[in-house]
Amino acid sequence: MLDVSREQALAYRIAEHGLHREGTGTHELPLLDLGLQDSMRDTALLSLAARRSGPVTPESLVDDPRLVLVWSHRGAPHFHRRADIAELTASLVPLGDADALARMVWQQKELREAGRSAVDILFETARAIRKTVTRPMTxxxxxxxxxxxxxxAFSRWCRPCGTTHVHEQLMRLATLHGGVRLEAGQSPATLAPLADRGRLSTRPVPDAVARVLERYLRFNGPATPGDAAGFTGSARACVTEIWPTERLTEVRLAGRRTFLPTDRLPALENPPTPAGVRLLPPLDPFTQCRDKAVLVPDKGRAKEIWKILGSPGALLVDGEILGIWRTKATGKRLTFTVTAFDPLRRADRDATEAEAARAATARGYRDIAVNWA
Structure with a gap:
C-alpha cells in the first residue's frame, strides 16, 4: 500500500484544484466537474479568481451561458456546466429512505415525524415545485x-419569515428534481425553470452517485468513504454500498486508510511543488474537504479558519494555510484585513496585497485597502 505524507497529499490537491493557475478558461475549469459553491457573497467568483490566470470580473460566472446555478450537493447553491445537469440530477436521486433522510440534515427529525417515506416526501415536493415555478419568481x-x-407535515413555522412554509432543506433538495434553477446574481434569491426541464425521475442511479464520490476523491483525495459521504450529504453506510472499489486504489495517509482514483496515482506520486500566494474565500472547494486536520493540524488555527458562523477566508502560502482574511465594503472601497499566523516574508506580503487587488477586481471594486492585523 502506498504511504503518503501530508505534504504530498496537499501538493497533489493544490494541483488538482487548479491553484497553480495554469490558464484554464472558466468553462474548462476541472473543479466544475463537482461544482463551485456560491453560498456567501461572491464565493464562487473568488474561488474562480484564485484559479484562473486571466482576468475575473463580476460577470465571469453569471454571464456565461454555459453555466447554471442550482441547489445541488447538500442543498447548497453551486455553479455547474449546463451540459452536466442531467447527470447531476440523476446523482442526487436518493438511493433509498436512509439516504434521503441523511440528506435532510438538521430537518431529519421533523420529516421522520411526517409519517411518510422520505423519498416520497422529496418527490412530492419536487412535483409541487415543477407545477409552481413556470416563470422566474422570488x-x-x-x-x-x-x-x-x-x-x-412538510412545513414548519419560521420565526424570521413570520409565516409557515415548506422546510428549507427539503425545498432545496427537491428544486433541481423539479426542473428549477436559481437566477445567478439576483437578490433576493430568485427561482426559474430550467430551459430543458426533462422528466422527473425517481429511479436511483447508483453509478451516477459513485461518479460524484470518485470526483470528490480526485480533487480532495486521498480520502475516506466518510469524507466523500460528507460532501454529498449522504450517510456513510449508503456510500459503502456503491463504493467504486474497482476504480480506486487504497492509500495510507496520516495513519488512515484512504482512497484515490487509480488513474490519479501518478499525479499523487509526483505532484508539483506548491508555490505562491492565494486568497481562498470561505467555502472554497479546497478548504471544504472533510479531513480538515490534514489541511491544518494545529487545532487553535483550525478554530480560527472554520467557525460555526461567519468563517473567514484562508491565506494559502506555498501550500500551507498561514492566515485568514476578511473584507468590509464602505461605499466604493473594499478593505481587506489579513491576519497571518506567523510573520510572513516581504515578498509574501506583497503577493497577498496583489491577490487582494485581484479579488477586489473580481467583485467590481477598484478602490482597495489592505490592513495587516
Whole structure:
C-alpha cells in the first residue's frame, strides 16, 4: 500500500484544484466537474479568481451561458456546466429512505415525524415545485405557493419569515428534481425553470452517485468513504454500498486508510511543488474537504479558519494555510484585513496585497485597502 505524507497529499490537491493557475478558461475549469459553491457573497467568483490566470470580473460566472446555478450537493447553491445537469440530477436521486433522510440534515427529525417515506416526501415536493415555478419568481413567492400544495407535515413555522412554509432543506433538495434553477446574481434569491426541464425521475442511479464520490476523491483525495459521504450529504453506510472499489486504489495517509482514483496515482506520486500566494474565500472547494486536520493540524488555527458562523477566508502560502482574511465594503472601497499566523516574508506580503487587488477586481471594486492585523 502506498504511504503518503501530508505534504504530498496537499501538493497533489493544490494541483488538482487548479491553484497553480495554469490558464484554464472558466468553462474548462476541472473543479466544475463537482461544482463551485456560491453560498456567501461572491464565493464562487473568488474561488474562480484564485484559479484562473486571466482576468475575473463580476460577470465571469453569471454571464456565461454555459453555466447554471442550482441547489445541488447538500442543498447548497453551486455553479455547474449546463451540459452536466442531467447527470447531476440523476446523482442526487436518493438511493433509498436512509439516504434521503441523511440528506435532510438538521430537518431529519421533523420529516421522520411526517409519517411518510422520505423519498416520497422529496418527490412530492419536487412535483409541487415543477407545477409552481413556470416563470422566474422570488424564493419567498415560490415557497408560499409550494407550501399550499403540500401536506402540513412538510412545513414548519419560521420565526424570521413570520409565516409557515415548506422546510428549507427539503425545498432545496427537491428544486433541481423539479426542473428549477436559481437566477445567478439576483437578490433576493430568485427561482426559474430550467430551459430543458426533462422528466422527473425517481429511479436511483447508483453509478451516477459513485461518479460524484470518485470526483470528490480526485480533487480532495486521498480520502475516506466518510469524507466523500460528507460532501454529498449522504450517510456513510449508503456510500459503502456503491463504493467504486474497482476504480480506486487504497492509500495510507496520516495513519488512515484512504482512497484515490487509480488513474490519479501518478499525479499523487509526483505532484508539483506548491508555490505562491492565494486568497481562498470561505467555502472554497479546497478548504471544504472533510479531513480538515490534514489541511491544518494545529487545532487553535483550525478554530480560527472554520467557525460555526461567519468563517473567514484562508491565506494559502506555498501550500500551507498561514492566515485568514476578511473584507468590509464602505461605499466604493473594499478593505481587506489579513491576519497571518506567523510573520510572513516581504515578498509574501506583497503577493497577498496583489491577490487582494485581484479579488477586489473580481467583485467590481477598484478602490482597495489592505490592513495587516
Amino acid at each position: 424564493k419567498g413567492a415560490a415557497s408560499t405557493a409550494i407550501t399550499k400544495l403540500l401536506p402540513p
